[in-house]
Amino acid sequence: MPRSPAGDRGTIVMPVTLAQIDRYLVENADRHLEELKAFLKIPSVSADSRHKADVARAADFVMSQFRAAGLDAELVKTAGHPICYGTWLKAAGAPTVLIYGHYDVQPPDPLDQWTTPPFEPTVRDGRLYARGATDDKGQVFTHIKSLEAWMKVAGTLPVNVKFVIEGEEEVGSNNLDLFLEANKSRLAADVAVISDTSQFARDVPAITYGLRGIVACEVTVRGPNSDKHSGVFGGAIANPVNALARMIAGLHDDQGRITIPGFYDGIPPMSADERARLAQLPFDERQFLSELGVDAGWGEAGYTSLERRWVRPTCDVNGITGGYQGEGPKTIIPSSATAKITCRLVPDQNPEKVVAGLEARLRKLAPPGVKVEFRTWHGCPAFVFDPTSRYMGAAKKAIATGFGVEPVMIREGGSIPVVASFRSLLGLDTLLLGWGQNSDNLHGPNEHFHLADFRRGTRASAHLWHELCVV
């Protein structure tokens, strides 16, 4: 059977090649899994400076994977962790796809809640357990391996590919925009593809047409110059932990609405259409809560669970610390207390305005006698894109083949700042094709990726390159 030459998008040659590619993926599935495990063994925790060398090792691993797949590979230095840039640009006349992913991972703690260690990838019950298994190393790997399959089987790709894998997604992608800005023409493409979201449910693959934005902050309340005896001093000075609790509590009212001034500015009321579309999704609230291990939901009054997660903004504390945390009691007034706070944003909240409002609200709620320190980590706006683009149709077909079922159209509660950057800096729409599942424990202990999703996602990816070329 003849190889498919660059630019030859004939409907006779391709289906045969696609079958060969499908077979290649089946025959090489075990090796692909072993290579993914090697990737997952590298503790590339970008938030923790002690893992700097590990993050660099992960970048090197990606580079070797690019080369093995037949891509040209370039390691782009940044002020932080490097960007892996892989290209194949010989499909003259065919569309150019900008694929994006990240090789860095979330911190693995709490370590004692992992059944097997986070950086010793282990398969149990058809799932691959490791930090980064689904977010995002495993999902990135589906695209690397689908490209490898095309190159090994066909010796060519049906589309041009520019593959950007960064190492700072989990800490705000601080250097990615600089890279995009400095390489606008070099990165020119027709559409972007990202697999860093989830299916809607088990065996219900989805295309995500909207994401929430985010702002991440840290607030520290300082009281007495050291921990003080709670008997000798208690009652006469503000306790930094009590103060911080009061400040956090004051961010919501009794109806779960956020009380930050101007917080809801710019948010349009939900349309009846969208409410109906969300209500039609096969969402089982009881099962959702049961999987989380909680017996009731909670959130902003007047909205359903899906609406609260996709269409409404939030204000959550991600961590809090202050005073004595060891065994037994300790009778002190702590010297200070700190909380990490993130707000999830929706269109068209302004991240800077939200941060300024949050800081002002916290300072206003602080009692006399404490000092409030406030710092911001990173932020990005939310967005919703057009679900009727022609590339969307290609993705639907590829997923239907890879997963054996048509995808549903959803929004997501998470944030992928690069999607907004792709639109504002490169003028690109993004196809958000999630191969993982919400129950994969991304960001938590025992993160995992179903092997079936790894295989189906890789197949869908391989078919996507073809479908994008025939649209």
Add this chain to the structure above:
Amino acid sequence: MPRSPAGDRGTIVMPVTLAQIDRYLVENADRHLEELKAFLKIPSVSADSRHKADVARAADFVMSQFRAAGLDAELVKTAGHPICYGTWLKAAGAPTVLIYGHYDVQPPDPLDQWTTPPFEPTVRDGRLYARGATDDKGQVFTHIKSLEAWMKVAGTLPVNVKFVIEGEEEVGSNNLDLFLEANKSRLAADVAVISDTSQFARDVPAITYGLRGIVACEVTVRGPNSDKHSGVFGGAIANPVNALARMIAGLHDDQGRITIPGFYDGIPPMSADERARLAQLPFDERQFLSELGVDAGWGEAGYTSLERRWVRPTCDVNGITGGYQGEGPKTIIPSSATAKITCRLVPDQNPEKVVAGLEARLRKLAPPGVKVEFRTWHGCPAFVFDPTSRYMGAAKKAIATGFGVEPVMIREGGSIPVVASFRSLLGLDTLLLGWGQNSDNLHGPNEHFHLADFRRGTRASAHLWHELCVV
């Protein structure tokens, strides 16, 4: 010069002996300091089970000190840490004094805030720095050394002594009451003496005639079965940290009043007399706040700083923990959050009722979808005793000699559960004679004891045995 025989309380012999004792204390001051350092080197942290052997070593050290001072010494086993019991009972016809102290210490963290390590006693600027320097090893040592002085100089004591030094004061003295209960007749005495409080201010020694009580609890709020992605799930389930913050904030109203149901039951309004007595004390609010490093006080509306610390109850968080506490941001909804809470009580609040009210209030404030776990560590009621007892007069004289100035009569905000037990189980009044200072950083980093207070306290103690005998 003849020794003072047991029972001979003549006013001619004693003054000569007292001068000799004063001289003995001066001549042996350096050795006493070295011995105290050896005591402080033992990290007898009763709250931390990893220090169990160290706590036992501290008890052995006390036993050797008892014997060196000429007391009969018995190590009393308990279900927890042992009690050191030292006696000398040959002063026929003289009063019997029950002296109490503790050899256990608070946990030393935060370790990074100590200038020199907490268990490497160091003298700087006339102060001895170490965990336990003032609370309570240093203050206990004044009584051991004053007894040693009497025994070495006079070969006898003017009073009978029963010296109880326990190892569980910092964790609630859980086994002490059992010991007192089981040894009521053996521990029979005329008055108790405890040095575990503070002077009112530098060079303003004090006798404490009231203490606050305490209840210590821990509350844990459990949400999802593991840390969850704050984007994917945020908004639809209660966040345990936000929930705990709301619960803590709901324990006070805007006026600093505690909103636990029934909390203030049993507390009489402050008398005009007591308000006047407190107002007359040489208390400099600005200096007090400045030493704490805060620019304003805060507390229950309608009360002064001293009233808030001595006469009014409190509800303070001693520590809080939940979610991610490392470097950088982490976008999770934490699985759980925990706070340690203590309430300081005043007469005549009922500790059991306060605990029940606190638990009920916290549970009521918890949002749907979280589970609340509550545990209690220990508790004791507050008390005020008669400032006109004849033993009080003896203490005033001894302090006037030891410190060169008359003591003031004060209350204290801390809790010494054994004082209530001495009254209820043994029918004893207690003389609370504090040689330390509020600024000694007890319970915090850089705890210290002024060497001048160590020496003046030891001298006052030596004179107290004489004064108690002549009253």
